[in-house]
Amino acid sequence: MSKKDxxxxxxxxxxxxxxxxxxxxxxxxxxxIQPERLxxxxxxxxxxxxxxxxxxxxxxxxxxxxxxxxxxxxxxENADYLxxxxxxxxxxxYAMPVRNMIYDALQYGNQVAAIAAQNVKEKKAxxxxxxxSGFYKADKLRPVITLVLHFGAxxxxxxxxxxxxxxxxxxxxxxxxxxxxxxxxxxPALEPDELEKFSTSLREVLGCIKYSKDKEKLSSFIRNxxxxxxxxNAARVIQxxxxxxxxxxxEVEEVDMCxxxxxxxxxxxxxxxxxxIAEGRAKGKxxxxxxxxxxxxRDGVLSIKDxxxxxxxxxxAFEAAMKKM
Numbered sequence: 001m002s003k004k005d006x007x008x009x010x011x012x013x014x015x016x017x018x019x020x021x022x023x024x025x026x027x028x029x030x031x032x033i034q035p036e037r038l039x040x041x042x043x044x045x046x047x048x049x050x051x052x053x054x055x056x057x058x059x060x061x062x063x064x065x066x067x068x069x070x071x072x073x074x075x076x077e078n079a080d081y082l083x084x085x086x087x088x089x090x091x092x093x094y095a096m097p098v099r100n101m102i103y104d105a106l107q108y109g110n111q112v113a114a115i116a117a118q119n120v121k122e123k124k125a126x127x128x129x130x131x132x133s134g135f136y137k138a139d140k141l142r143p144v145i146t147l148v149l150h151f152g153a154x155x156x157x158x159x160x161x162x163x164x165x166x167x168x169x170x171x172x173x174x175x176x177x178x179x180x181x182x183x184x185x186x187x188p189a190l191e192p193d194e195l196e197k198f199s200t201s202l203r204e205v206l207g208c209i210k211y212s213k214d215k216e217k218l219s220s221f222i223r224n225x226x227x228x229x230x231x232x233n234a235a236r237v238i239q240x241x242x243x244x245x246x247x248x249x250x251e252v253e254e255v256d257m258c259x260x261x262x263x264x265x266x267x268x269x270x271x272x273x274x275x276x277i278a279e280g281r282a283k284g285k286x287x288x289x290x291x292x293x294x295x296x297x298r299d300g301v302l303s304i305k306d307x308x309x310x311x312x313x314x315x316x317a318f319e320a321a322m323k324k325m
Contacts, residue, residue, distance in 0.1 A: 002090070003240055004090040004151065004240045004241060005088065005090060007233070007236040007237050007240045008088040008090060008149075008151050008237055008240075008241075009066055009067065009088055010233055010236075011205070011233045011234060011236070011237045012066070012067055012086050012088055012149065013040070013067055014233065015035035015036070015038045015069075016035045016200050017200050017201070017202050018035070018038060018067065018069060018084070018086065019031075019033045019034065019035045019038060020198055020199055020200040020202050021086065021147060021149060021185065021198075021202060022071075022084055022145070022147065023199075024185070024194075024197050024198055025145075025147055025183055025185070026145070028197060029196075029197030029198065029199070031199065032073060033071055033073060033084075034074075037071060037072040037073070037074075038069045038070070038071055038084075039069060039070045039071075040067075040068075040069055041068045041069060041070055041083070042068070043064050043065040043066065043067065043068045044063075044064055063102060063103060063106055065085050065087065065103055065146075066085075066086055066087050066088050067085060067086045067088075068083060068084070068085045068107075069083070069084050069085075070082075070083055070084075070142075071083070071084050081142050082142055082143045082144070082145065083107060083142055083143070083144045083145070084144075084145050084146075084147070085103065085104075085107075085144065085145070085146040085147070086146070086147050086148075086149055087099075087100065087103075087146060087147070087148045087149070088149055088151060089148055089149065089150050089151065089152070090151045090152060090241070091152065092150070092152065092154075092156055092157065092158045093158060094158045094159065095159075095165070096148055096158055096159065096160075096182050097159055097160065097161055097162045097164070097165060097180050097181070097182050098162065098165070098180075100146045100148065100180070100182050101162065101180040103146055104144045104146055107144045108141055108144065111141050111142060112134070112135050112141070113134075115134075115135055115136075115139050115141075116133075116134025116135055117134075119134060119135075119136060119139075120134070124136065145183065146182070146183065147183045147184075147185065148182050148183065148184045148185070149185045150184065150185065150186045150187065151187075151209060151237070151241050152187070152188075152209070152241070153187070153188065153209055153210070153212045153213050153241075153242070154188065155186060155188040155189060156184060156186040156188075156189070160181060160182050160184055161179055161180065161181040161182070162177075162178070162179050162180040162181075163177070163179045185206070187206045187207075187209040187210040188210055190206060190210060195207050195210075201227070201230050201231060201234035202234075203225075203227075204222075204225060204227065204230055204234060204238070204257065205234050205237050205238055207221050207225070208221070208222070208238045208241075208242055208244070209238075209241055209242060212241070212242035212243075212244070222257050225257075228256060228257055229254040229255065229256060229257070230254060230255050230257055231253070231254055231255075232248065232252060232253055232254065232255065235248060235255035235257075236248060289311065290311055290321055293307040293310060293311055293318075294307070294321070294322045297322065298322075304318060304319060304322075
């Protein structure tokens with residue numbers, strides 16, 4: 001696992017940040033999912049594929065999600081239970097709809113298997129159809145929602161649905177082929193007012209990624225932000241993704257983003273001065289060579305043709321330069 005993958009997973013695993021992402025996705029930023037009502041689950045998606053032939057062994061399919069949590073959402077006096085998963089993408093995955101579809105299908109398969117095992121354990125009296133499926137008519141599955149969070153400064157240009165990954169020779173076929181759409185948070189696509197819907201440091205992380213290719217916009221975003229001090233996990237993500245240099249020493253619990261931006265802008269100014277000096281020196285050297293060649297031509301030592309050749313210029317361009325000397 002790369003450093004980027006490690007720091008993004010550690011950051012998104014925090015319940016406050018995790019809840020913030022899904023509150024933005026589902027409830028437009030309203031704080032409905034509470035961090036204290038989230039429970040971390042095993043990210044292994046394992047399903048036994050039952051063989052129909054007696055001589056064949058059951059096969060298993062196993063996949064690993066990035067993060068999976070059980071959520072309880074209270075609505076009046078009622079509680080809704082669902083499973084929430086996040087896939088952190090530091091690179092664009094061009095088969096993401098299929099990948100997420102597999103994760104969700106395996107999770108539903110897990111639920112069916114667990115419910116069937118519980119039905120056997122409780123020795124309920126099933127109908128013939130319920131006995132054959134193991135899943136009874138009154139049984140219900142918990143909904144699964146998977147969110148893709150893109151930690152990249154370049155816009156997501158991959159498919160966001162299964163249909164986008166297909167060609168349809170006959171348009172009539174489209175209706176009969178099931179689609180699967182991904183839920184995506186893509187920093188470059190977020191408008192400023194959308195960033196404000198995040199209440200945790202996820203806002204600063206996504207904003208820094210969004211503006212990471214434009215130092216002026218990045219500086220403006222940080223300076224106009226009400227929260228200057230960021231917790232260490234958020235700072236680690238920003239540094240890993242944007243290459244902004246931050247003080248991430250072990251004894252530091254929070255990072256001053258305003259100071260980091262000041263340092264970045266100062267480095268940028270110094271780089272600009274250094275480039276200007278180098279450019280000036282190169283220009284001065286070229287003018288010195290041209291001045292010397294002009295003198296040799298006027299003294300009759302060199303012809304215009306030879307001098308132009310040595311200056312890597314056309315004869316007409318060299319003659320025009322001589323007139324300015």
